Amino acid sequence: xxxxxxxxxxxxxxxxxxxxxxxxxxxxxxxxxxxxxxxxxxxxxxxxxxxxxxxxxxxxxxxxxxxxxxxxxxxxxxxxxxxxxxxxxxxxxxxxxxx
Amino acid sequence: xxxxxxxxxxxxxxxxxxxxxxxxxxxxxxxxxxxxxxxxxxxxxxxxxxxxxxxxxxxxxxxxxxxxxxxxxxxxxxxxxxxxxxxxxxxxxxxxxxxxxxxxxxxxxxxxxxxxxxxxxxxxxxxxxxxxxxxxxxxxxxxxxxxxxxxxxxxxxxxxxxxxxxxxxxxxxxxxxxxxxxxxxxxxxxxxxxxxxxxxxxxxxxxxxxxxxxxxxxxxxxxxxxxxxxxxxxxxxxxxxxxxxxxxxxxxxxxxxxxxxxxxxxxxxxxxxxxxxxxxxxxxxxxxxxxxxxxxxxxxxxxxxxxxxxxxxxxxxxxxxxxxxxxxxxxxxxxxxxxxxxxxxxxxxxxxxxxxxxxxxxxxxxxxxxxxxxx
Numbered sequence: 001x002x003x004x005x006x007x008x009x010x011x012x013x014x015x016x017x018x019x020x021x022x023x024x025x026x027x028x029x030x031x032x033x034x035x036x037x038x039x040x041x042x043x044x045x046x047x048x049x050x051x052x053x054x055x056x057x058x059x060x061x062x063x064x065x066x067x068x069x070x071x072x073x074x075x076x077x078x079x080x081x082x083x084x085x086x087x088x089x090x091x092x093x094x095x096x097x098x099x
Numbered sequence: 100x101x102x103x104x105x106x107x108x109x110x111x112x113x114x115x116x117x118x119x120x121x122x123x124x125x126x127x128x129x130x131x132x133x134x135x136x137x138x139x140x141x142x143x144x145x146x147x148x149x150x151x152x153x154x155x156x157x158x159x160x161x162x163x164x165x166x167x168x169x170x171x172x173x174x175x176x177x178x179x180x181x182x183x184x185x186x187x188x189x190x191x192x193x194x195x196x197x198x199x200x201x202x203x204x205x206x207x208x209x210x211x212x213x214x215x216x217x218x219x220x221x222x223x224x225x226x227x228x229x230x231x232x233x234x235x236x237x238x239x240x241x242x243x244x245x246x247x248x249x250x251x252x253x254x255x256x257x258x259x260x261x262x263x264x265x266x267x268x269x270x271x272x273x274x275x276x277x278x279x280x281x282x283x284x285x286x287x288x289x290x291x292x293x294x295x296x297x298x299x300x301x302x303x304x305x306x307x308x309x310x311x312x313x314x315x316x317x318x319x320x321x322x323x324x325x326x327x328x329x330x331x332x333x334x335x336x337x338x339x340x341x342x343x344x345x346x347x348x349x350x351x352x353x354x355x356x357x358x359x360x361x362x363x364x365x366x367x368x369x370x371x372x373x374x375x376x377x378x379x380x381x382x383x384x385x386x387x388x389x390x391x392x393x394x395x396x397x398x399x400x401x402x403x404x405x406x407x408x409x410x411x412x413x414x415x416x417x418x419x420x421x422x423x424x425x426x427x428x429x430x431x432x433x434x435x436x437x438x439x440x441x442x443x444x445x446x447x448x449x450x451x452x453x454x455x456x457x458x459x460x461x462x463x464x465x466x467x468x469x470x471x472x473x474x
Binding site for chain 1: 328348349350351352353426463464465466468469470471
């Protein structure tokens, strides 16, 4: 993969937090939206282009005592799903052109 | 970590006729109760010999013609479906055709023998209406003395027969303070779930709204949140508060709120007069009658009737007002098209409760988001 392991949120997507700690990610360009649970909200807030998935997983495990053993797989899958629907992107590696 | 389905707002895909999943049979125009809030206003008929009932032959015809279109189940409702003089024969037909069975009843005629007949269907579910935690309240709503204990006994009979049973409780000013008590009663009776309905401003419900015997939108939203966030976590029963999805918490929707994507595009009504209709609303609104069972081929009705085609092509994108801007519209589909049409003569009008909530500033802002206009 020619992309780095540091996901970054689509800057146009808006996080709308609701009273039960779930939230909606809303893309005003398309009016598409998706509901996410409190762990998803925490993950979303850590997707900053600086943290790797495994950094996020470590922080989630520290914050949520009931985080499952398969947290890495679940969070990776969650971020991949967000990426598939353009809520999240991955920066591409910088390539050097040698003439 | 994300809810089951995205709330997509993309262009409607090419319209194809959806499968006809369910037929709702409104078996009789009569009812042995006289409920103040009924959205169909059937004629009072204590023993079922004064009202039009759907002939068995037409019942069979509708099922036979619906099966190739995808029919998987039927709902028997009314009026009061157990007033139908050949009710057990209808159950035999349903079993023979291997269809799932849903019954909505007031329970008065649901004897142990009838419960046992219902239990013979492999996939059966019955809702019994109980609108109070005591006889005084229930019978004020339902208009007939003795109906409270009869309904409770019906629930006992159904549970004892092994039928998945639900209590339906319609919330109004005279009973809203019994919501917690009805859940406790439901636990004692051993039902699977309780559904809290809202009085719709249709037929007799119009009058209840006019005299303010119903709850305000503000109160309904608070009651819904009470049920979802306070009552539901304390009970093993499944609780459903039937307000539009825009008001339901995401956690509640994700836990399986029992009301996922609206089924209207896969449902057709058959009313007691022997006509196809959008649903029971056909008894009130002639525009919503689509053809005659046995005379008009169901396949043609289902594929070609202009109103059904319009709904298939237009929902949810043609919804107007607050519904056009709601992120839940792909799941909710306007909440109740029949109600919307009854009130406005438009298939695309917004649902009354959402419209009022919007006007009062109570519509959840997080659930709004229209697609930008194309330049």
